[in-house]
Amino acid sequence: MNEGLKEELIEKYGEKVSIIFEPLIYSGVEIEKWEKGNVELKLPVTENMLNRHGILQGGMSYTLADMSAGITAVSLGAGAITVQGSINYIKSVKEGYIFTKNKIIHEGKSTIVINVELFNENKELISNGVFTMFIVDRYDV
Numbered sequence: 001m002n003e004g005l006k007e008e009l010i011e012k013y014g015e016k017v018s019i020i021f022e023p024l025i026y027s028g029v030e031i032e033k034w035e036k037g038n039v040e041l042k043l044p045v046t047e048n049m050l051n052r053h054g055i056l057q058g059g060m061s062y063t064l065a066d067m068s069a070g071i072t073a074v075s076l077g078a079g080a081i082t083v084q085g086s087i088n089y090i091k092s093v094k095e096g097y098i099f100t101k102n103k104i105i106h107e108g109k110s111t112i113v114i115n116v117e118l119f120n121e122n123k124e125l126i127s128n129g130v131f132t133m134f135i136v137d138r139y140d141v
Helices: 002-011 015-027 058-075
Strands: 028-033 038-044 078-089 099-105 111-119 127-140
Touching: 038 058, 038 111, 058 078, 058 099, 058 111, 058 127, 078 111
Parallel strands: none
Antiparallel strands: 028 038, 038 099, 078 127, 099 111, 111 127
């Protein structure tokens, strides 16, 4: 993860926001893009993430999609927790990187609904998820 970006975001949003970045550091996730409502993440697929069939374990894809939705909420100025998430697995991955792209479906007073697509290095869709985030805090953005 880009440590300079982490420090910039902590400075902008405060120490409370820094907690959301800890899982990124430990999992190897990198922020590729950070704009208001438009966050893209990148995850290297490593051998310890593969299931017994030699493909990326579905929980890793779900976790990345959930992180992407949560960080997108932060980019909108909302500290949020997942209240519902679902994902469809479309194509398997054995190596390389996976990337996220998000689309905000709804931004209300108490919830944000975000569609998260995951792609492989060839820009092929591998998973599609929808996450409903409950807003627990607001930040100035």
